[in-house]
Amino acid sequence: MNWRHHFDRLEGAYASSTIKSYIRDFEAFAGWCRRKRLRALPASAQTVARFIDAQSQELKISSIKRKMCAIRKVHRLAGFNDIDEHETIALALRRAKRARPGRPRQALGVTFERRNALMGKCSDDLVGLRDKVMVAVGFDTLCRRAELVGLRVEDFQMSDAGTLTVLVRRAKNDQDGLGRIAHLSAETTRLVQHWLEMTGLERGPLLRPIYKGKIGARYLHPAAVGRVLKRLSSMAYDPEIAKKVSGHSLRVGSAQTLAKRGVGLLAIMSVGGWRSSNTVARYVENVEVNPWQ
Incomplete structure (x- = not known):
């Protein structure tokens, strides 16, 4: 599955660091899908929901949402429908948020x-x-x-x-x-x-x-x-x-x-x-x- 070429279209429109972040996060999703023998592109709503549930055991909701941005971006670039519209995914995100409550950790301010x-x-x-x-x-x-x-x-x-x-x-x-x-x-x-x-x-x-x-x-x-x-x-x-x-x-x-x-x-x-x-x-x-x- 060659999904990386889709990011060529982002050159000049996004910062290189943003593009690298998208690639890194979608690689994590694609790797998880390979291990589970699931399709990453296009991914079903059930597959994405399972991924969110698995990630919620280790990651904060902010990190999961960042990975979701990458998954959404690749699907849009590949011409597939916006997967965020599925209620199954919305419910998985709500579960992840409730599973790891808490405020973002803030760096100590140099006053x-x-x-x-x-x-x-x-x-x-x-x-x-x-x-x-x-x-x-x-x-x-x-x-x-x-x-x-x-x-x-x-x-x-x-x-x-x-x-x-x-x-x-x-x-x-x-x-x-x-x-x-x-x-x-x-x-x-x-x-x-x-x-x-x-x-x-x-x-x-x-x-x-x-x-x-x-x-x-x-x-x-x-x-x-x-x-x-x-x-x-x-x-x-x-x-x-x-x-x-x-x-x-x-x-x-x-x-x-x-x-x-x-x-x-x-x-x-x-x-x-x-x-x-x-x-x-x-x-x-x-x-x-x-x-x-």
Whole structure:
């Protein structure tokens, strides 16, 4: 069964990471079908329901829904009817949701205080300066990790206020690629300027790998953000706290800091480029704010 060629039609319309995710998830479904001697394409509603029931023993509902997106996409590309319309599948999804109740696990937010602690643990060499810029820019811009490592030197501009702005070119909820403008603080502006002076960078990636004291030419992998934050957190705090930190922690912590400072939900959404208030509300719900102070 050759289903992979269907994804050729998605080239240019979807990010390569999205296409790879579709392929990976449908491979999991197709492999399960082979082991059960069931047809994967087109799959019957009963087959998909059995797959959901099996996956619900191990995976969260969010992961199952992601796999369902891949199954749905392949069927549509192959010209088959939308399998989501079957009540059998809808009931299986409801069973999966009830079988593993609970809220999504949220990364520990790197709030302003934690940001300062992490930056204080950065070394005095070129790697430490890069890591300090990563933390400061990530916190100010509320960038996702892929957006953060994707920032380019030529996208930074000096504003009338004397601080830098940066064009965050494309986000996962910005399919048209219009981007958004993020503002840096005076402190972060000085850090970025110092980094550019030290490295001589004029174009290309702002954040780069460094080998034996020499800066590379390519972009950092998004996973590098999480590794840097975990490493700095393990030095600033105990290992248990470091385990809760991820590449998303700067975005979460900055939103929490803004909420604690009294910034409204709509303003936080605008700064971080969110389309839905639900995610932001979940980030800031645990912020301790005393309305009587």
